Amino acid sequence: MKRTWKEKLIEKSLKWTATLSIVIVICIFIFIFKEAVPFAKKPGLGELFRIRWAPVSPLRESFGILPLVTGSVLVTALAMLLTIPFGVGSAVYISEVAAPWEREILKPFIEMLAGIPSVVIGFFGLMVLVPLVKSCFGLATGLTAFSGGLLLALMAIPTVTSISEDALRSVPRSYKEASLALGASRIRTIWRVTVPAALSGITAAVMLGAGRVIGETMAVMMVTGNAAVITFWPFESVRTMTATVAAEMGEVAFGSDHYRALFCIGIILLAAAFGLNVAAQKVLGRYRMGK
Amino acid sequence: MKTDKNQKSRGSDMALIVTVCLIIMFAGIAGGAAEKKMVTVKGSDTMVHLVSHWAEWFMKQRPDVEAAVTGGGSGTGIAALINGTTEICASSREMKDKEKQQAKAKGVEVKEIVVARDGIAVVVNPQNPVSELDMEQLGGIFTGSLTKWNQVGGVSDKEILVFSRESSSGTYVFFQEHVLKNKDYAVKAKLMPATSAIIEAVASDADSIGYVGLGYAQAAKDKVRVIGVKADANLPAVMPSEETVISGKYPIARPLYLYVSIAAREDVTAFAGFCLSKDGQEIVRQEGYVTVK
Numbered sequence: 001m002k003r004t005w006k007e008k009l010i011e012k013s014l015k016w017t018a019t020l021s022i023v024i025v026i027c028i029f030i031f032i033f034k035e036a037v038p039f040a041k042k043p044g045l046g047e048l049f050r051i052r053w054a055p056v057s058p059l060r061e062s063f064g065i066l067p068l069v070t071g072s073v074l075v076t077a078l079a080m081l082l083t084i085p086f087g088v089g090s091a092v093y094i095s096e097v098a099a100p101w102e103r104e105i106l107k108p109f110i111e112m113l114a115g116i117p118s119v120v121i122g123f124f125g126l127m128v129l130v131p132l133v134k135s136c137f138g139l140a141t142g143l144t145a146f147s148g149g150l151l152l153a154l155m156a157i158p159t160v161t162s163i164s165e166d167a168l169r170s171v172p173r174s175y176k177e178a179s180l181a182l183g184a185s186r187i188r189t190i191w192r193v194t195v196p197a198a199l200s201g202i203t204a205a206v207m208l209g210a211g212r213v214i215g216e217t218m219a220v221m222m223v224t225g226n227a228a229v230i231t232f233w234p235f236e237s238v239r240t241m242t243a244t245v246a247a248e249m250g251e252v253a254f255g256s257d258h259y260r261a262l263f264c265i266g267i268i269l270l271a272a273a274f275g276l277n278v279a280a281q282k283v284l285g286r287y288r289m290g291k
Numbered sequence: 292m293k294t295d296k297n298q299k300s301r302g303s304d305m306a307l308i309v310t311v312c313l314i315i316m317f318a319g320i321a322g323g324a325a326e327k328k329m330v331t332v333k334g335s336d337t338m339v340h341l342v343s344h345w346a347e348w349f350m351k352q353r354p355d356v357e358a359a360v361t362g363g364g365s366g367t368g369i370a371a372l373i374n375g376t377t378e379i380c381a382s383s384r385e386m387k388d389k390e391k392q393q394a395k396a397k398g399v400e401v402k403e404i405v406v407a408r409d410g411i412a413v414v415v416n417p418q419n420p421v422s423e424l425d426m427e428q429l430g431g432i433f434t435g436s437l438t439k440w441n442q443v444g445g446v447s448d449k450e451i452l453v454f455s456r457e458s459s460s461g462t463y464v465f466f467q468e469h470v471l472k473n474k475d476y477a478v479k480a481k482l483m484p485a486t487s488a489i490i491e492a493v494a495s496d497a498d499s500i501g502y503v504g505l506g507y508a509q510a511a512k513d514k515v516r517v518i519g520v521k522a523d524a525n526l527p528a529v530m531p532s533e534e535t536v537i538s539g540k541y542p543i544a545r546p547l548y549l550y551v552s553i554a555a556r557e558d559v560t561a562f563a564g565f566c567l568s569k570d571g572q573e574i575v576r577q578e579g580y581v582t583v584k
Contacts, residue, residue, distance in 0.1 A: 056458035058473040126488070131495055141452050141496040143481060222488065225481040226457070237481050247457040247484055 032266050039260035048264060053228040053239070055248065055258045063261040067228040069268070071145070071238035072214060075224065078149025078234055079156055079213045080206065086153070087160030087209065088195075088202055094161070095168040096190050107165070114158035122219035125151040130223055139235055143225030146234040151219045156209035163208060167201020168194060200283050207280035215273050217242040241265045327357040328558050334368020334381035336464060338547055341407065341578045342381050348574060349565045356558045372550055373397055378559045380550040383409070383465070400553040406566045408581040410536035410544035411466055412508035414490070414515040416497045421445045423528035425521035426542055429470050432500060435477025440498060447498060453480040454489045454501035462486075462579075466502055469543055486579070490515055502543075504579030505531055536581050547580070 039045070043063070050064030090110065094103050129150060134142030171194050179189040195202070217240075225237025226247065245262050332342050339362040346358035363371075368380035373394045386394075386403065394401050413429065415421060421444050424432075431437035432451055440447040455476055456463045467473065483489045489501040494514040501515075508517050508531065519528030522542035535541035551563050565571050572582040 052478065054458075054475050056464065056467075057475050058467065059475060126491065134495070140449060140498050141481075141492065143492060221484050226483065227479050227481045229478055237479070239482070243484075247482070248459050 029270070032263055032270065036260055036263035036267050039257065039264055043257055048261070051230060053244070055261065061257065063257065063264075065241070065261070065265060065268070067230045068239055068241045068244050068265065070230050070232070071224070071228070072240040072242070074145045074232055074234070074238055075148040075152060075220060075240055076210060076214050078146060079152035080210055082149060082153035083156040083160055083209055083213075084206060087157045087205070088164050090157070091161045091164035091168055091202075091205075092190060092195065095165045096194060107162075110158050110161050112158075113154065114162075118155065118216060119218045119222075121151055121155060122222035125219055125223045137235060141225065141237075143223060143237055144235045145224055145231075145238040148220045148224040148238070148240070149234065151223055152213045152216055155216060155219065156213050159212055160205045160209040163205035164198070164202045167198040167205065170201070171197040200286055204280040204284040207276050207283065211273050211276040211280065214276070215242060215269060217246045221246055241269055245269075328355055328556075330356055330358045330379065330559055330562050331377045332358060332360045332379040332381055332549075332562075333363060333371045333377035334379075335365045335383040335547070336362040338381040338383060341547070341575065341580065344574045344578060345562070345566050345571055348570060349562055352565070353558065353561065356562075358562060369550065372401065372552070373399060375399070378551065378555060379562060382548045382550060383545060385546075385548065386550060401550045402553050404549045404551070404563055404567070405546045405583050406549050406563075406571075407547045407575040407583060408536050408544060409465060409547055410505040410531050410541060410581055411462060411502050412505050412517045412531045413500065413502050413520060413543070414493050414508055414511075414517055415500050416493055416495075417514075417516045418497050419445065419447075419516065421518065422516075423519040423521060425524045425526075426470060427524065429520065430472055430474070433466070433471050433476060433480065434474045435479060449498045452492075452496050452499040453477055454492050454499055455480045455482050456486065456489065456502075457482045457484055462502065462504060465545075466543070469545070505533070505536065505581060506576065506579045533581055544581075546583075 039047075047063050048065050050062050051066050052062045052064045053067050054060075054062045090106070094106050094110075098106060125147060130142035130147050132142070133139065133144065133147045133150070137146075175193050175197055176189055179193040180186070184192065220240050221243035224240065224243065226239045226243055227237040228239040228244075229236060231238065245265055248258070249262055330346075332346065339360060343360045346360050349358055350356060365380075365382040365384050368377065368382055369386055369390050371377040372380040373390065374397070386401065391401070413424065419440070421440065424443060428437060428443045432443065433453060433455070435453075437443055438450055439445075440449060440451055443451075453476075455466070458464075467476065481492070483492060483501075486503045486507045489503055490507065490511045491514075493499045493501045494511075503511075508515070517531065519530045520542050521528045529535050529541045531541045531544070536544040549563055549566060551559055567583070572584055575582050
């Protein structure tokens with residue numbers, strides 16, 4: 001009798017610890033919406049669609065988040081453009097080509113890259129990458145969207161590599177054996193059989209990588225120059241949504257329009273990251289079902 | 292049957308979770324404060340950071356007093372002092388004669404205390420031959436109406452790279468008020484998260500210009516070049532230093548004030564006294580302002 005009571009207690013407490021993260025997520029959602037909603041009444045949601053972000057202005061405050069959205073999109077797109085070939089390429093090498101001892105070395109090192117704090121990567125970017133980008137491309141300054149994309153790629157590659165590699169490794173042996181038996185070369189087998197079979201897993205990996213990239217703040221804030229310009233040219237400074245929230249939240253007057261506008265940006269970021277994660281889980285789920 | 296029961300208990304768990312969420316949310320609102328002597332400081336947004344630091348340290352020395360700091364602008368602070376809704380007003384400008392008369396009419400005699408000075412240095416890359424600019428040129432560069440170095444006495448026909456602090460910074464606002472004459476910054480101005488980032492950027496990019504607090508500029512003398520500023524195109528350029536800031540010759544500088552009522556309570560005058568004390572002035576220095584003593 002006593003034992004069952006004890007077991008129940010343990011079971012309950014474990015269930016609570018497991019559901020705590022759900023509680024926290026719900027709390028965050030409620031809080032952010034509560035702070036953002038008054039913006040819709042005053043000054044109105046239309047204010048968000050202006051083309052200028054000038055939250056501190058003696059003339060007229062302007063909360064157009066368009067430059068911030070395009071900034072985030074540009075940096076994320078650049079990062080993914082660099083991440084996909086490197087991330088998927090290294091995943092293919094590790095799972096299909098590398099000798100076992102090479103894999104023993106490569107995998108932990110790539111995963112270690114994911115563990116470096118982003119402010120350290122940002123500092124590295126500011127000191128090493130920014131001057132390098134500046135001299136390589138002959139620019140006036142290296143504080144550009146491209147530098148941001150490069151740094152973020154560095155942070156997304158481990159995620160993409162690790163998950164893609166798992167996907168590639170779980171392609172059934174029989175597929176490869178059948179391809180090789182039909183006389184296809186090893187490279188042909190990899191690109192025509194193994195990679196397509198693992199494609200949904202790789203897609204999910206890329207989406208999770210993008211989710212990490214879009215939410216990244218510190219490193220981006222340090223290297224992109226933070227000028228709220230609407231541009232799709234990679235060698236121009238941009239201001240991302242995350243950097244804006246991080247830079248302005250500290251000093252903003254509590255309850256002001258500016259404060260509410262920052263929470264509106266928070267909602268957009270939350271929705272983007274949430275959407276990407278859900279999509280990735282869906283793709284990953286389908287891929288697991290198909291197996 | 293058993294699975295049914297399990298599902299039911301899961302449902303009630305979820306309800307419990309949501310309830311707990313709501314309790315957490317509202318607990319914060321309900322929490323009250325203990326009885327303490329309240330000193331309120333209201334006024335300049337530029338000084339909010341500085342005054343908050345003073346308040347923090349003051350409350351450590353005087354646990355019986357609670358100091359509340361709010362911004363809203365110097366004008367708001369002065370109005371609040373006149374109306375008796377704040378004990379201390381922090382102001383980045385002098386009280387106008389009209390305001391003094393209003394205060395007198397309300398029976399409030401105010402005391403003016405200069406607690407710190409604020410001076411901003413303009414820095415360029417050491418390779419840049421430009422060594423002085425007047426206020427109008429600076430305003431043009433930072434609002435984006437002047438975009439090339441050869442328009443302001445330089446040789447390069449390259450675009451000027453403008454570096455500013457983030458809009459949350461008091462320096463940003465001060466520079467906007469005094470140099471940009473309340474116009475907006477150029478859209479292309481790059482907003483850096485920290486003064487050190489401005490120094491790094493200006494040190495590495497040849498066509499750049501930026502502004503930093505006086506203390507920082509002096510510490511980074513070997514990386515960037517501080518330029519002289521002319522209040523007017525016809526006047527000689529003045530280099531920023533503690534002396535030129537104190538004497539008022541350097542144009543991008545101003546005294547920062549606290550205003551208190553002469554008839555204020557002991558804890559209120561103690562706060563003002565703390566700001567002028569050795570500890571208080573040390574905070575002034577740490578915050579990047581020029582001390583008054």
